[in-house]
Amino acid sequence: xxxxxxxxxxxxxxxxxxxxxxxxxxxxxxxIRCWGGDLMKEAGGNLAKHYREMAFMGFLEVLLNLPTIFKxxxxxxxxxxxxxxxxxxxxxxxxxxxxxxxxxxxxGYTTNYYISPQVWASRAGRVEKIKRNxxxxxxxxxxxxxxxxxxxxxxxxxxxxxxxxxxDTPKP
Numbered sequence: 304x305x306x307x308x309x310x311x312x313x314x315x316x317x318x319x320x321x322x323x324x325x326x327x328x329x330x331x332x333x334x335i336r337c338w339g340g341d342l343m344k345e346a347g348g349n350l351a352k353h354y355r356e357m358a359f360m361g362f363l364e365v366l367l368n369l370p371t372i373f374k375x376x377x378x379x380x381x382x383x384x385x386x387x388x389x390x391x392x393x394x395x396x397x398x399x400x401x402x403x404x405x406x407x408x409x410x411g412y413t414t415n416y417y418i419s420p421q422v423w424a425s426r427a428g429r430v431e432k433i434k435r436n437x438x439x440x441x442x443x444x445x446x447x448x449x450x451x452x453x454x455x456x457x458x459x460x461x462x463x464x465x466x467x468x469x470x471d472t473p474k475p
Contacts, residue, residue, distance in 0.1 A: 304333050304389045305334045305335075305386065306326060306333060306390055308322065308335060308338070308391075309394065309396065309399070310354065310395070311357055311358055311400070312358050315354065315395050315418070316341070316342045316343050316354060318417070318464055319339045319346075320339070320348075322417060323346035323347050335347060335348045335349060336349045336388070338351055338354065338357070338379065376399070376403065379403055383403075390412075390414070390415055391413065391415070392415045392417055393414070393415070394416075395418045395419075395420060397420030397429065401432055401436070405436045408435070408437075414438050414439075415437070416433070416437045416441065417461075418443055419440055419444075423446070423447065430451070430454040433456070434456050442461070443460075443462060444463065445460060447460070
């Protein structure tokens with residue numbers, strides 16, 4: 304299978320690298336193209352864009368970098384089209400990923416979201432956009448299942464990767 308994974312921050316790079324390792328274990332012949340960082344690349348992803356080229360924080364920094372952001376969106380759409388993945392997997396990074404998800408869904412791609420945007424904390428209105436544009440949502444916090452159910456969306460709870468890693472650590 305061909306996977307296209309988009310993570311735009313250091314935490315997404317970490318989670319994306321673990322996802323790539325799991326995908327490679329289940330599907331050794333998988334072809335994975337990604338936006339992420341060094342960890343995703345080391346895990347076996349073919350890096351299209353490093354998150355350092357696209358992670359802008361704060362209103363002013365985003366405003367000053369709007370031309371770069373729009374250029375990245377255009378490049379991402381072209382790259383997805385050229386790669387022609389079986390599924391696109393979004394990891395958090397909602398400002399960028401929800402724009403790409405809408406385009407992807409309108410163009411017939413299968414869309415999955417791993418690690419939900421924190422719409423429960425703010426911007427609950429984004430749930431409707433997520434429902435329209437995401438085929439499957441995998442959440443890491445237990446209460447997110449109920450939150451999405453209240454909004455008429457079924458999601459799959461997969462556990463928090465960092466909490467699972469801590470739980471698996473041998474105790475002295």
